Structures are given as C-alpha cells and as structure tokens.
Amino acid sequence: MPSDQPLIISSVTALRTHLAGIRDQGSRIAFVPTMGNLHQGHLDLVTHAGVIADHTVVSIFVNPMQFGPNEDFDAYPRTLDADAEALSGSACQVIFAPTVREMYPHGVNTEIDVPGLSTILCGHHRPGHFKGVATVVAKLLNIVQPDVAVFGNKDYQQLKVIQTVATDLLLPITIVGVDTTREPSGLAMSSRNAYLTADERVLAANLYQSLQTLADAVRRGQSVSSKLREERARLTALGFILDYLEIRDANDLTQSALEADTVVILVAAKLGQARLIDNVVVQTQ
Amino acid sequence: MPSDQPLIISSVTALRTHLAGIRDQGSRIAFVPTMGNLHQGHLDLVTHAGVIADHTVVSIFVNPMQFGPNEDFDAYPRTLDADAEALSGSACQVIFAPTVREMYPHGVNTEIDVPGLSTILCGHHRPGHFKGVATVVAKLLNIVQPDVAVFGNKDYQQLKVIQTVATDLLLPITIVGVDTTREPSGLAMSSRNAYLTADERVLAANLYQSLQTLADAVRRGQSVSSKLREERARLTALGFILDYLEIRDANDLTQSALEADTVVILVAAKLGQARLIDNVVVQTQ
Numbered sequence: 001m002p003s004d005q006p007l008i009i010s011s012v013t014a015l016r017t018h019l020a021g022i023r024d025q026g027s028r029i030a031f032v033p034t035m036g037n038l039h040q041g042h043l044d045l046v047t048h049a050g051v052i053a054d055h056t057v058v059s060i061f062v063n064p065m066q067f068g069p070n071e072d073f074d075a076y077p078r079t080l081d082a083d084a085e086a087l088s089g090s091a092c093q094v095i096f097a098p099t100v101r102e103m104y105p106h107g108v109n110t111e112i113d114v115p116g117l118s119t120i121l122c123g124h125h126r127p128g129h130f131k132g133v134a135t136v137v138a139k140l141l142n143i144v145q146p147d148v149a150v151f152g153n154k155d156y157q158q159l160k161v162i163q164t165v166a167t168d169l170l171l172p173i174t175i176v177g178v179d180t181t182r183e184p185s186g187l188a189m190s191s192r193n194a195y196l197t198a199d200e201r202v203l204a205a206n207l208y209q210s211l212q213t214l215a216d217a218v219r220r221g222q223s224v225s226s227k228l229r230e231e232r233a234r235l236t237a238l239g240f241i242l243d244y245l246e247i248r249d250a251n252d253l254t255q256s257a258l259e260a261d262t263v264v265i266l267v268a269a270k271l272g273q274a275r276l277i278d279n280v281v282v283q284t285q
Numbered sequence: 286m287p288s289d290q291p292l293i294i295s296s297v298t299a300l301r302t303h304l305a306g307i308r309d310q311g312s313r314i315a316f317v318p319t320m321g322n323l324h325q326g327h328l329d330l331v332t333h334a335g336v337i338a339d340h341t342v343v344s345i346f347v348n349p350m351q352f353g354p355n356e357d358f359d360a361y362p363r364t365l366d367a368d369a370e371a372l373s374g375s376a377c378q379v380i381f382a383p384t385v386r387e388m389y390p391h392g393v394n395t396e397i398d399v400p401g402l403s404t405i406l407c408g409h410h411r412p413g414h415f416k417g418v419a420t421v422v423a424k425l426l427n428i429v430q431p432d433v434a435v436f437g438n439k440d441y442q443q444l445k446v447i448q449t450v451a452t453d454l455l456l457p458i459t460i461v462g463v464d465t466t467r468e469p470s471g472l473a474m475s476s477r478n479a480y481l482t483a484d485e486r487v488l489a490a491n492l493y494q495s496l497q498t499l500a501d502a503v504r505r506g507q508s509v510s511s512k513l514r515e516e517r518a519r520l521t522a523l524g525f526i527l528d529y530l531e532i533r534d535a536n537d538l539t540q541s542a543l544e545a546d547t548v549v550i551l552v553a554a555k556l557g558q559a560r561l562i563d564n565v566v567v568q569t570q
Binding site for chain 1: 427449450454
C-alpha cells in the first residue's frame with residue numbers, strides 16, 4: 001500500500017489509540033466529518049484541513065438520526081472504496097468509517113438540540129434533522145477530539161448549529177467553515193446532485209443565479225422584497241418546488257436581516273428527486 | 286496561604302491553563318461537580334476522588350438551568366467562603382467557581398436531553414430539571430476534561446442521566462457513583478436538609494426507614510406491592526407530601542423491576558420547605 005493511502009479505521013477504540021499517538025507527537029489534528037460519496041467540495045475541505053493542521057481525519061458516516069422517515073437514508077450513496085481512492089494523495093491520513101452500531105451502540109438515548117436554530121428554514125422542512133446533526137457531530141468531535149473541525153459553508157445552517165453547539169458546550173475545538181465549491185455553471189457541489197437528470201442539472205444552476213441576483217440587490221442597497229418575490233416566482237416557474245428563498249441575518253439566521261451588517265441569502269428547493277440547498281453571504285451597505 | 290488551601294478559579298480560560306499544566310505532568314484528574322453548600326456527603330466524594338486520581342477539581346456552581354420557575358434557585362444557599370474552608374486539607378486542589386455569565390455567556394441555546402430518563406420520577410415532577418443537569422454537566426466536563434467524574438448515588442436518577450450522556454456522547458471520561466453519606470438517624474445528607482426545622486429533621490429519617498423496609502422485603506423475595514402501599518400511606522400520614530415511592534430496575538429506571546437482578550427503591554417527598562430524595566439499591570433474589 002503506498003504511503004499516501006489513508007488508513008481506514010472503523011472502531012472508536014482503534015481510532016482513539018491511533019490519535020493518542022499522533023497527539024503525543026505534538027501534532028495538531030483537523031477533522032472533516034462527511035457522509036461520504038466524496039466530490040471536489042469535500043476534497044477542498046480536506047485540502048483546507050491539511051493547510052491548518054498536521055494530521056487530518058475524515059469521517060465517512062451516513063447518520064440515520066439526521067434523516068426523516070420519508071427521506072433518502074436508504075438511497076443515500078455509500079461509496080467507501082471510491083472515497084478512499086479519492087482521498088489517496090490528499091491531506092487525509094485517516095478515514096474513520098464506523099458502522100451505525102459502532103456510533104449508536106445503545107440506540108439514541110441522548111439528544112443535543114439548538115431549539116432556536118433547528119426549527120427554522122431547513123429545520124422547519126426537516127423536523128429532527130438538526131437534532132440528528134448536532135448529536136452525531138458532538139459524538140464525532142468527542143471521539144476524534146480534534147484541534148479544529150472543518151465544515152462546508154454550503155450547509156450554512158448546519159454550520160451555525162455546530163458553531164453554536166461547540167460554543168455553548170465549551171468544546172475546546174475551533175469550528176471552521178470553507179467556501180462552497182461550485183460547478184462551472186455555479187451549481188453548488190453536492191452528493192445529492194447525483195439524483196439530477198442531465199436536464200435538471202442544467203436547470204439547477206438557476207438557484208445560484210437567483211442568489212447572485214439577490215446579492216447584487218443587497219450590495220446596491222436596493223429594496224429586496226420585490227426581488228425576493230420575483231426570484232421565488234422565477235424558480236417556481238422553472239419547475240423548482242421551493243422550500244424557501246430567504247434573506248437572513250448571517251450571524252443567527254433571524255429575520256432581522258435589514259439591520260445586519262452581514263446577511264445570508266439561503267435557498268432550498270426540490271428539483272426532480274433531489275432536494276438542493278445553497279447560500280451566499282453578503283455584506284450590506 | 287497554607288499549601289493545603291485549594292486554589293479558587295472562576296474563569297474557564299484560567300482553569301484550562303492550570304489543568305493543561307497538570308495534565309502535562311501526567312497527572313490523572315478527577316472532577317466533583319457540586320452546587321456548593323458542602324456537607325460531609327460532598328467531602329466523601331472528594332475523598333473518593335483523591336483516592337482514584339492525582340489532582341481533584343471541585344466545581345461550585347448553582348446552575349439556573351436545572352431549577353424550575355417556582356423552585357429554590359434564589360434561596361439555594363451560596364456559601365463559597367465556608368465551602369473553601371471545608372475543602373482545605375481535603376484532596377481538592379482546585380475549586381472552580383464560575384459565575385452564571387461565565388457558564389452561559391450566550392444564554393441557553395444548546396440543550397442536552399435524555400428524553401426517556403428525564404421525564405420520569407423526579408423529571409416528571411421537575412420538568413426541564415434533567416435537561417438542565419445534563420447540559421451543565423456536559424459543559425463542565427468539556428471544561429475540566431477529567432479522567433474521572435464523581436457523583437453521589439443519592440441523586441440516583443441524575444447519576445443515570447449523566448452516565449447515559451457520557452456513554453452516548455462518547456465522552457472519554459469514567460463516571461463514578463459514591464455511596465450516600467447519612468446522618469446517624471439514616472437521613473441522607475443534603476444541602477436542602479437546611480430547610481428543615483429540628484422536628485422535621487427527626488421526622489425526615491422515616492424516608493430511609495421506608496426504603497429499608499422495602500429493601501428487606503425485596504431481599505426476602507416477598508411481594509412488594511402491598512408493602513409499597515403501606516409505606517406510602519405511612520409517610521403521608523406522618524406529614525410528607527409524596528412525589529413518589531417506587532421500585533425500579535436499577536439499570537434504566539424502567540418499571541420492569543420484577544425481572545431485574547438489581548432494583549433501586551426511590552423516594553421523593555416534600556416535608557415543610559424541603560423537597561427530599563433518597564434511594565437504596567438492592568439485589569433481588
């Protein structure tokens with residue numbers, strides 16, 4: 001096995017033993033939690049992790065607790081071999097790929113929740129989702145005990161939930177968000193893009209176009225309420241089933257975006273078999 | 286200041302800096318979380334901690350999140366000077382005494398809960414109590430990062446909640462329960478005993494007598510349902526307002542105590558201004 005091939009570890013105990021040795025050498029550890037089915041966006045997170053730390057752990061775990069009963073837990077692509085191949089030669093030294101039984105040996109008894117953040121936007125459309133995310137990420141952070149954990153800005157609300165959990169629970173871990181990686185069309189890279197047909201994939205770029213249009217309006221200090229209505233209507237006419245297209249305070253996702261120095265424009269929409277999300281962060285005038 | 290006087294630290298950052306130095310020396314750290322107003326029961330926890338670790342941290346923090354709106358948060362006795370005095374010469378090297386602001390700088394946004402355990406028994410009578418306990422203990426454990434944390438068996442349901450959180454969240458910390466310290470009368474030591482009049486304090490010993498009567502019946506393999514009814518009636522006749530007197534599976538506090546190898550007999554009752562709890566763990570025949 002070439003030395004640039006990451007080690008694959010599936011047990012919590014084995015990972016802890018490995019990382020204790022790494023830590024004893026004084027190495028700074030970065031952690032990139034993923035659900036696998038890795039694309040360039042994930043690899044960009046790993047590259048970022050490699051720049052800010054000495055040893056990078058990538059977890060691959062499709063977490064049942066964050067999927068609703070009618071969501072795509074079963075269909076979610078599991079591609080461990082291809083993922084390991086994609087990570088070979090990257091900054092990733094260790095892939096942590098536990099089973100559901102390893103992560104939830106006693107089922108789900110303990111829940112972590114951020115009630116204010118977890119029931120709005122995607123949380124409103126995916127009840128229990130962020131409770132599942134917060135709980136599994138806390139578990140993973142407790143297993144890996146990294147110095148820094150790296151997440152994609154694409155999942156903006158998720159990043160806010162995790163930052164809140166880490167701050168409130170006083171985890172001694174820095175949470176870092178990394179810019180969204182996009183296709184040339186502007187479409188945000190996502191494992192769920194695999195659910196799109198070729199035609200839908202072309203159409204999907206309109207989400208980012210709407211975000212850009214709204215970002216321009218915000219930057220110019222224009223009134224955005226009519227623009228929001230226009231873009232919602234445009235996306236709906238194109239065939240998207242919109243969950244939301246909103247402008248929020250970038251800090252806490254409250255609706256008081258008008259007074260915020262920084263806002264985030266967020267969209268979630270179904271297109272065919274895929275539920276897509278995207279966002280852009282903009283400084284207000 | 287004599288060397289057996291514990292250091293008092295009130296900031297998270299200062300405590301972490303202190304403990305990093307201790308950890309670098311290879312010392313094993315024990316942690317005893319308390320709400321202060323220390324009595325012999327607490328000191329016995331500290332003695333136990335001193336036996337199993339090299340460096341013992343005692344926290345003193347009256348946690349608002351675990352008090353209900355009509356409970357005794359304001360009245361709860363704060364006696365830091367006396368507590369520091371009581372700990373001088375003990376195994377405690379550091380007292381961590383943070384303010385509410387230090388522990389909840391952004392208020393309560395993140396909650397940790399164990400829904401199954403936290404809504405029964407005391408949780409039924411004190412809604413939100415165990416969510417507050419689980420959250421603050423997780424925060425304290427993340428601050429101190431001890432090897433072992435020591436709790437009193439007197440708060441049996443609390444111990445089960447904390448063990449569940451530590452196990453489920455994969456905290457690399459051993460949770461230890463220590464036997465209840467009792468007055469010569471059998472009354473379990475508790476800060477809330479201070480709310481009792483002299484007459485009530487004498488009467489309060491009947492709680493432990495009821496637990497003993499029921500424990501004897503369990504040990505003898507006798508049917509306990511009539512005994513439970515008798516003891517409930519006896520305590521009520523004595524002036525206790527019973528929240529519950531129950532026999533439960535000692536492992537998970539479910540009602541299936543009849544099949545359990547080990548049961549716990551738990552009581553919670555109001556007497557005058559005090560709400561008292563106690564329990565005994567018994568092997569079944």
